[in-house]
Amino acid sequence: MRKATLILVLFLIGSFCVFAQKPIKGIVKDAKGMGVESVNVNLKDIEGNIISFTRTNKNGAFNLQIKNDQVIGYKIEATSIGYKKQSISIADVNQSQDLILQASETNLETVTVKNRPSLTSNGDTLNYKTADFADKQDRSIGDVLKKMPGIEVAENGKISYNGKSISNLYVDGDNLLDDKYNIGTKSIPQGAVDKVQVIQNDQPVKMMRKNNTSDDVALNLVIKDDAKLKVMGDATVGAGTPNRFDENLTAMLFNKKLKFINNIKGNNIGIDPGIDLISHNLSDYLNRVDNSKPSGLLSTGAAGVPSLPQSRYLFNKAAVLNFNNLYKFNQDLQLRANISYLYDERKQQYNKFSQTYLADQTISYSEFQNNEINPQKLRAQFNLNKNAEGDYLNNNFVLDYSPFKTTSAFSINNVAANQILRQETFDLSNEFNYRKKLKSENVINFYSYLNRTAQPEALNISPGLNADILNNGNSYLGLNQYIKLPTWYTNNYVSFAFVNGGFVQTYKTGLNFQQQNLNSELYRIQNNQTSELVSQSTVNDLNWFKSRVYAEANYDFTSDKFKAGLSLPLSYNRINYSDPKNALENLLNKLFLNPSFNIKYQTGIENYLTANYFYKNDLGGIDDVFRGTILKNYRSLFANNAPISESKIHGFGGAFNFRKAMQMFFFNASANYSTTELNTISSYNLSNNIQQRVVLPLANHIKNLSFSANASKYLFELKSTVNLGANFSQSKYDQLQNGELLPFNSKTLSYKAGIEAKLASFMNWSYNATYSITDNKADIANAINTNFQQLRQQSSLAITTFENVYLNLSAEHLFTHQSSQPNLKYLFADANVKYKMVKLKTDIEFGITNLTNIKQFDAIYISANSLTTGTYLIPGRVAMLKARFNF
Template sequence: MRKAILISMLLFWGITFVFAQKAIKGTVRDAAGKGIESVNVNLKDSEGNIISFTRTNKDGIFNLPVKNDQVTGYKIEASSIGYKKQSISILDVGKSQDLTLAPSETSLETVTVKNRPLLTSKGDTLNYRTADFADKQDRSIGDVLKKMPGIEVAENGKISYNGKSISNLYVDGDNLLDDKYNIGTKSIPQGAVDKVQVIQNDQPIKMMRKNNISDDVALNLVIKDDAKLKVMGDATVGAGTPNRFDENLTAMLFNKKLKFINNIKGNNIGNDPGIDLTSHNLADYLKRLDNNKPSGLLSTGAAGVPSLPQNRYLFNKAGVVNLNNLFKFNQDLQLRANISYLFDERRQQYNKFSQTYLADQTISYAEFQNNEVNPQKLRAQFNLNKNAEHDYFNNNFILDYTPFKTNSAFAINNVAASQVLKQETFDISNEFNYRKKLKSENVILLYSYLNRTSQPENLNISPGLNADILNNGNSYLGLSQYIKLPTWYTNNYASFAFLDGGFAQTYKTGFNLQQQNLNSELYRIQNDLSSELVSERTVNDLNWFKGRVYADATYEYTNDKLKAGLSLPVSYNHINYNDPVNTLDNSLNKLFLNPSLNIKYQTGIENYVSANYFYKNDLGGIDDVYRGTVLKNYRSLFANNAPISESKTHSFRGEFNFRKAMQMFFFNASANYSNTELNTISSFSLSNNIQQRIVLPLENHIKNLSASANASKYLFALKSTITAGVNFSQSKYSQLQNGELLPFNTKTISYKAAIEAKLTNFINWSYGATYAVTNNRADVADAINTSFRQLRQQSTLAITTVQNVYLNLSAEHLFTHQANQPNLKYLFADANVKYKLLKIKTDLEFGMTNLANIKQFDAIYLSANALTTGTYLIPGRVAMLKATFNF
């Protein structure tokens, strides 16, 4: 009986409690009036304590249960990612409590994925925790970067994030390596890096961050605290067969005052140490300087290199000293010195057969070359930088000295000869940049760049070739082509920026000057050892002056979702060039307006679309107007008979960038189109022994279309990163050969896929494949049509066999198909075993490359209406034993 009474009382109280509960109802909508799903809705009392909470349904409706209706004056607070937090006071419990949320800034609050691997996002910075992607066999941070979803590392070391090349690689926030970051990714131990940060919209200049319209992406390596306390590095000693060596010594320090990575290395196993000196954004830098000058007019006519990784074909004996030091006087002022010297000796041997298809004939030639190449490069760069909130100073001094010598024995169509090419470039420049932020928040900028370059070149060939053209049909001993091309250049401007909230107006005015003198002479050496000019038409004494005065008005706007910029540069261009030897005296005056427009719209918190357009007028340089014939290489004579080349280009680009960072999914797609109108064309006269080029005045167009899509995803369950992509490009252009004007249409489509997988705790596997198809067709009757297909596959298996013993097996397969040619198939395999002596911090390593001992490689090259097949001598099997001491 008592139990029945007790149960009845509990039921009564429960019913009373339920009926006593009241609900506060309402709706959460966006600015367009649409209900927002899954919004967090909290009821807070006057002291900010949460009394009740719930989430909205798919229509944005919520019900907040309360025990009584004494909640007048309490607040309802609604919050959701992507919207600004909103709250309202309750005035009448019986009425619907409606809230409207406005979009928030595009930056995310710090969010952490608790499932491994760890990834955090804050604002424009995405953080990868290195330890979550690293394996025991990974030595450097570059090994780990390849495994991080969204990040791609090319064979030459260039890093991209979600389809966009990075602008800088910072080490603990400092630009130690100045775009030559390969030495950093190869040398910095992955265990010393706590996080890899991807910084979108990177703006290194502090005073510009408030009105930041930058679209650059940078990487920052966050060094662990304990790794900042001491000098780190490693020393490697390696020897192998046949007659191989590989040595390396690296020391680095990353504390607050001093950072350095200093390295000396040398080898003859095909690893080019000069790749550490690669400037990955050099093209953008030269474009900004606007100092167009030919890099070299002469060559040995080499056939290029085979389509293989460099360490599979390179015969070298090379060494490099690479010193990178940065000292910080205080938080805002620093001095950086980057000094390097490369010495290399290379050998190259190949046979080449080339065919050029014309409407009524086929031009063919066969050649053989045995080259000994000696490139050297000395570079000294000193940078003084002050980066404060209200003033910015940057002075960059660079000295480059690059002597280059090639000795070559060759035969063309069974005619044997030899050649020696010497090139010696000396380049010195200083770039000055000063910005000052005024009390009004406006910014003034002063800029000056000064450059001096000398480029002497000398090509000697013996015995004399093509006697019917160059020596009236009589045999002779040889040819000597001399060229000198000194250049002076300066660019100077001042600008003033008016800043008002998210709107910025910048007005710039300046001038640049370029002065050059091209001296060239082509001599022939007769059988009696006398020397004479080949003809009066093989001499140049060309004086060139180019002056440009310009002004630019730029308007930029930025807010949470939109970034837009409009630039309206106008310039007056004057060019004068004269050559008394060739009775040449011309001048040109042009007024150009080159507008550009760019828009970036944030479609979501992590997604954006962008578009840009520019119209640009370009004028050619001194190498477009010289009249005297130049022996470009042993089978090419070049000259010009046209005015200064002028191009007019319309260019469009669109891009969609998407990511789900917490799910580690990245996707990007882009499309580009350009249409260039030219007033000159290169006319080639081809025979089986020689080609002659002359530039003629003839209007023509070059049209380029390209599109790409790439995706990257981390599969949590499989602990694997997969990537996939497709690229398409099409070019339409014309060639003038042997009097025939041939319009060509070239199409290439390529597919790629890759996976980095952790199969077990002791086995890792990687695989990558690229398949490309190229078609060339002449848009005329009885069209010339050539096609080319290639599949390249690479795979690596990394195994921890027993404790501290690691085995690596790798293979690379290459398949090439060309119509009417035999298929080419190659399979390269390598093996490597490493044992770690932990007590003495030493790795013992034994490896063999090219296990199949392949010593000859055949390659096919396709361009327009030309097909070239080449046979290269490559290193066979190489065995190496190395010891690496880590400190």
């Protein structure tokens, strides 16, 4: 009976999507009988109100969606520049409503345009002319993107359009950089880019474009024809004081057959070259492969980084090799290789004082750390892609090797010690995807993902700490924590899509397996140099096997104004884990139905509303169930005493996107709410020297609410782009500390404003400000309230003083207020002068950063009922002389 009811519901939903709207079809032709493209077609009622609207396709055909057929006597009106307006009355909705347009001359008032940027729109693509927004001092296309209304570039290089992160950055239509596009925006000269295209509803798979259900947004850099004929690039040599260097060599080519951006760089001026290797949509990739595993179980317990741009606080000596090459065998077949290696040496020094407020006590500790950090990253990725109308093949092979070492001298509550952390992650994977379009227009899809990961870790601490807990109160020489966590994983499925006009039904079935072994041991070294286990309870030999068999039905409906998608994934989950050394053996079987629904309604040609809902059951991983205690860092002992964590999440969301492209005005607003129910909670036993965490079986409820609104406008008269935004987020959750279960309420409200202005032909000015308020409080009587406020302002002035001589001045101001602490105020300033030797294609540049020579930075951090203050050592004044040769 239940199965029959479910089938009936799915049938009714599918029927609703197909039959809820009835189309009126027709063709608009010119006097010669040829179809006219992009004609505005409106359906008006007897009183002249617009009931529906659309545009004609390249053949002149149109399709008007109506909710009922009571439209006899209504008018269809067609308008287009260069033609006289034409309208007809509807006599029979079943007949083709054809209109013939007569050519006409339109006399326009004479308009003089001076340096007025413009946008052009073609369907889902918006075109920014690069030259309209670029200035003489802009070197790369990334410099120009920041000035384009509707486009936002974050400090880490992530690009968003009208509030939505881009899914890809294409170079002349090709995905050369595979989501690690920072090297492209930093290296490609703005003068080589003819226009920047914003592609809404981006669908990279050709066979799927006819019935496109994608909501992704991508950027495409259209390269000028003359820039495709030669290898371009630049070489930079820089030296400075105290003992600073900055070197860079970049070469790039963008012709039809071969595209590459190859780069070698190194510096010790606080600019992390590894930022070029950031994958901005990594979370989307991890969701797709569905391979959850802990990234690392051990740490040094470092305080993180201060709330400053990285170039203000980073002590580094780093180099990166970054090679990105794409070869096209033909229009449909290409091979891409992305190979990179990062070597970095960093230093970090700070003092920290932390307090946690409980009902009857305050837990506090102070610490000092002097860290030497050595991260390395080697990545080799090879991609073979065939993208034709009839079939699609994508094979992606990735090798990642990331050795990581930290050496640290530290003290906690005036007790000094040393630690060394070694982590060595090796990750090998292959992702295969093949689609085939049948003669019926239906599509079959085969997918397979294989992965092998090894994650050995070791933490060595000397002398031994917390002897009362770890060595029966006797002094000892040190601790050694060892962990190994090898993982095998595979995910495989086959799907079949039935295509019927704008209605697509996709059915998928597959299975995945994950096998892991967590092996950990905690040893102590006694004063006589002997090594022994701290106890049998600090050993893990946990075998984990997780399997999932799943089936999924997806229903997508697309029309000119409306999109809807319903997903019904059903999965059978089986987890078996055992650890004989901890007398642990468990078997879990769960059947989950995780439905989701989304709609998109086009309220106008450029505006739309979206809404979504999802319900998700999820299970924890191997790091939720190990019983043996692990020394996570020198002040944290972690263990579990609960079954696998199970979560049930309800999520709701809605958004409104509005734009007037020709007026260069963009606006977006969104709201999201989620509620999560968990069957476990982390219990913390805190003291002034150490925290011990145990996961316990206790119901836990988390609620999250967020709102955001952002606007961007180009002011033609002022030749300026202005941006405004506001965000609000609230979280409610429980926290268990020293036996006290406390409900917490955390709120954050932030505002931002910015302007990119051309004050004169020789002067540009930019200003950005962010003001944020964070409030944390336990929902009990007489609870301590922690409130944090911060204002951050950044401004820069670019001046052409003489011909080919450019001066740049910039400043950054930070103000921080916390009720129980003194106010913090900082003003950083930089100056830079550049001379361009045009004939030699060389720039000579001299700059000074941190003119005020600030060498110490204080920061405040709050979370729940904790307040942390930190003092960081940062680089002082740095002077650099650079020469950059362009070729």
